[in-house]
Amino acid sequence: MLNNQTIVALATASGAGAIAIIRISGPEAIAISDSVFRSIKNKRLLQQKTHTLHLGHIVENHKTLDEVLVSLFKGPHSYTGEDTIEISCHGSTYIQQQIIQLLLRKGCRMAEAGEFTLRAFLNGKLDLSQAEAVADLIASDNEASHQIAMQQMRGGFSNEIAKLREELLNFASLIELELDFAEEDVEFADRTQFQELLNRIELVLKRLIDSFAVGNVIKNGIPVAIVGEPNVGKSTLLNALLNEERAIVSEIAGTTRDTIEDELVIGGIGFRFIDTAGIRETKDIVESIGIKKTFEKIEQAQVVLYLFDSLKFQVQSSEYILEIEKIKNQFPLKPLVVVINKIELLSTDTVTQIKHQLQPLNVILQTISAKENIGIEDLKNQLLSFVNTGALRNNETIVTNTRHYDSLLKALDEIQKVKYGLEIHLSSDLMALDIKEALYQFGTITGQVTNDELLGNIFANFCIGK
Structure with missing residues (x-):
């Protein structure tokens, strides 16, 4: 899959800015750059050491295109492992x-999406x-991500997988060795230790x-x-959470006729808030469509x-309670937070009384004033609290990639097959097949087992220049 062509691409975001970085990688990267670069000190890039900076101009036919700073990295000590x-x-x-x-x-080729990182992978x-x-x-937009x-980029996840794979590989080698001496009925792999490893x-x-x-x-x-x-303060709450006038606020019921979405980072975790159309009986066709979308958004939401x-609530508490029960019964696995709004207009005793009426529903209760910004924090x-941030605080390995998750599930399935085979004293040759499949799944995570289609799918999602 790796070719010897020298590639080039813009490494910074497209569009105008203070500076831009153009990246070149491949066997002719230094020679091609040297042919268009004129150092202010008359240095030749071909004669310079790796990891050095050089000030000069990019020139074509005696025409100066720009004053530039050139960074030189010689392979294998570069991001791609090539001259860069x-x-x-x-x-x-x-x-x-x-x-x-x-x-x-001058001989470069435009880099494909993710090709610089692909070359870094292929070059080890x-x-x-x-x-x-x-x-x-690159895509991370909050502290946690x-x-x-x-x-993961520093190898936390892959190191953990590689260690397990190496230990399993050692036992696999001993199992294979047993097959070579099958006629002598000997065991080179200690079954007790193997059981402990599998556990x-x-x-x-x-x-x-x-x-x-x-x-x-x-x-x-x-x-x-x-x-x-409608008109209970959903848009006002969204604005209070986001600390900006994102949603239209009006005294007219049914103002929000479509869903409005925006994001907020709380404690390093991203939350995507969806302000929905109010739930009520209506003959307005447009508003009815919005209410239908509301239930679709509840289906998609996690909270x-x-x-x-x-x-x-004081005059129609039974209607509210029925509505809450309807949502709870329709979506029993979703955390439901019942938010009591406009508490600034009530006495403490009245708020306590409302809470007491809602307690039998067994839901989480929060009291706020969206307008006065009370209780928002x-x-x-x-x-x-709905997010288990303990693993994040303890710097534990956290899987975020769907492909890794799928491979881990398959690896677990194979390990459990090996465990069962060990329990029923399955023959070494059959057990070896399950071990090989588990090793294969481990290998797909770190790239020890790959194919062009897999790599193409992964790196196609990268940006050009990376």
């Missing part, structure tokens, strides 16, 4: 295109899980698999649906905030 040049030029889109087009005329600079973490790091991506591997795999629930939430954010009757007006803390 990075040209820091001014951020004009015209200058960027002029320099890239010049390099293409990164394993596959670390390469995938590069994309996650950044922390997980950094840990330990099973425990680690289950922990990693369980961590995916947290990892997926951290990576993609937690969708939270804000629901309730539901049911908001109601505390003043209205408590509500945020309640939302954060």
